[in-house]
Amino acid sequence: MSAKITSYETAEIRGPKLAFNLTPENCGRMLMRSKRLLVVVGGDALKMKVADGVDVPEVAARLARSLGGTIVASPGVFKAFQSVSDVKLINMGLEDAVNRLKDESWKGFDGMGAYDMAVFIGGLYYFQSMMLSTLKHFAPNQKTISLDRFYHPNATFSLENLTPDKWKAGLDAMLQLLEAKK
């Protein structure tokens, strides 16, 4: 863990409860404990391939596949998942998805019960920050991990701010860990 945690957007200064800052490998270890995983893919996911060289839909699919999770993809990026057939896929806006996640009585997209971990990746920074804020305040038992390149203080766990190369390599290492475990 790093000694100093900084948010990505300069003014995104939060309160006493901040995300634990994890390395990608530690995120992988944390994720291994999940029995009911939801991967939430945001609307900026496709741009990240161009800007940072990370194929977020591919990362999300590998992650969900390795842990038997469900993917909920923001409608703007859903088309990119068309070739993914071996993972449960939901097409839903982030606000709609988070509105369900924050409901403790919600039984998940498959009706089998609540998700014990929600992974966020590929969102517009400020939008994702607000969705994580909703969950932090109104669903304090819902654990969240942000796997985006930038630190998200409102998540339960978050990667630190990383360079594109370190992000790409870190995600790869995390996925290899999870896939090896599988």
Add this chain to the structure above:
Amino acid sequence: MATKISIKELDSQFAKIRGLDLVIGKVVEAGEEWSEPVGPTPYPDITALRGWDQRILARYPPFYSPLSDFCEFCTYGKCDLTAGKQGACGIDMEAHQGKWSLLTCVMGAACHATHAHHIVEYLIKKYGEDHPIDVGSEVDVEAPLIRLIAGIKPKKLGDLKEVLTYLDNQVTQLTSATATGQEQSPIDYESKALHAGMLDNLALEVADIAQVSALGLPKGNSDTPRVEIGMGAIDKSKPVILCVGHNVAPGSEVINYLEDKGTYGSVEVAGICCTAHDLTRYSKNAKIVGPISRQLMFVRSGIADILIIDQECVRADVVDEARSVGTRVIATSDQVCAGLPDLTNKTPDEIVKALLTDTPAVLVRNPAKVGEVAARAAIEAAPQRKSEKGLKDEQVLANTSRCTLCRECTENCPINLDIGYAVNAAKKSNLEPLQKIFQECIGCGRCDEACPQSIPVLSTINAASTAKIKEEKFTIRVGRGPIRDTEIRNVGRPIVMGEIPGVIAFVGCSNYPGGNEDLAKMADEFAKRRYIVVTSGCAASDLARYRDENGQTLYEKYPGDFDAGCIVNTGSCVSNAHPIGAVIKIASIFAKRNLRGNFEEISDYILNRIGAVAIAWGSQHQKAMAIATGANRLGVPVILGPQGVKHRRAYLGRSEDNEKWMVLNARDGKKVYGGPAPEHLLYVAETIEETMVMAARLVMRPNDTPKGRMIKLSNYINLHKQLYGTMPDDVQRFVRAETDIPVTMKDDVIPVLKERGWKPIEIPDPTLLDRMVLRRE
């Protein structure tokens, strides 16, 4: 108008009276009575519509995204409200967010109410209280919001004063509810926020019908003139007067003065933001520089000789920015005094002299005086303009040599543009990335503040884009104001029956996640699909700043009627009253529902029958949230672009919760399933794809006829397939009977319905109001 009767002494066979003073608030002239019966809620107080609010909030509960973990409103604080904690006063995060929601809407409503006050007072002073309200020969329902909410039918400017008094009273009461120790329930906060939104909408109408009536702005004609818009449209060879804000009074007086002196053609009068729209409605020779996103950019160019600021959306640094490039400033509103010396009581000669010598920024709270002063000072100042003033482009770009690629600018950009990369590319003589940033930049200048090397980043973006700025020259169809009753008669039935798939209004500010092109592409798509597209304010300006693949702007491509496949520019922010008024008029003119003080019934009608949706893709200001919330109370759903998430609150439905979608069937009083239509009242979307599909979904209403639902479903399914590549997951929720299925899609849809266990349902005569049930079985 108050009338006072004094009787010093009266001694008659009927009575003896001494020293009687009788004051009558308003005299109703014989024969002026309005025969429409008064509904249950004329001039509703802050709890009169609480029952309606609770109904809609039960279906669409508030969804909060706190922007901060603290409450900082009183000296007990800061209080940490994280994850269920209560503050020292007992408030929790949910109620605190409700308070923010109310505060935001009250700020917006107060802005528009003040604006309405200013313009009405100015017009009464100029034209008299008896000047008639006349918004066009084909507009009999001249003030649908005033009729609906206030329960009066205004005939002259003076009649609007009592509406303003009501607005003052209600805004004060709502503001009071936000104080510590007052309101405490999130739902009651939201009920009050909805009330504030309704007041906001009412104020919009007061302001706009007053100025349409008295200033001769267009009265609903579809084919208004086209005027120039764009930073490149301004003729720098002339003296340039720039008006920024929302109140047209000072700018119109500039035009009056110039016309009186016969010098209008030799002076450029232009505006930014909504004042610009209203200037072009006043005179087709005025120009629009652009939306609010162009304010700082254009002021920094130093092209303006005189900057007139009035009220709302005026940058807090604009006086300093203008002064730094030698532009003289006249503040004109008691809402924005800007720390300037008040020269209102000086003569025009004295003010002009002061402006040109030792006091280059002044406050003058008299529109007529501003008109004369601005015109004379601009003509005198223009020859000394330093506009090629300031640094040359190359000098500005040379600043990029100091860039260390720390990316502080990127991390401070509200829309996450990678400015750091672009500035660093410019350092290596590659200007292309900066030019791309220029297209998407919202012009806030936060990057300037962030740069540790003091690079003037926004100016650098401009300097790299000089050629693009020169090319930024388009035309816009002038705001037409009201929707004519004749148009409502033509489209009322097809809208209510669903045969016109819906009314989509593109409104709000220019705080877009990726430039104005996204907005224009959405408007183009819906106009092509024969929705009625309406626009206003900065969104209307931004639609003009886009050309399609054939080089046409949307205003050239589509007619300006309120009809299928058209794009209607109603005008400025306050002209948002007209699309909102249009849905009310459909209930009145087409469905013959009484409007007078009858808010609940009309809102119930709109929510269940009229497929109207607003898209505020670049919502930024509190006013945008207030307008949206007012539309929500009337039953009109609104979609915000991603920046709208920072308004902190949405109103979301849950499509799978069947109990929430039960309606009363007015035919027999039975509670029946009406479907999730509309699914949300206020929704924030991340992408344009999500927005377009959501809009096509939100126009569906329980009352749609089979033919209408078929048309709406056809668009929804088609857009879903086009943008997401699949059949909608929820199509079974919107098919009520097989006759709803689009004929050409039956082969695709029927197997899906079978797979999902779909069963047909009755199409109800839907209402949420028990009193609207016609007959009970």
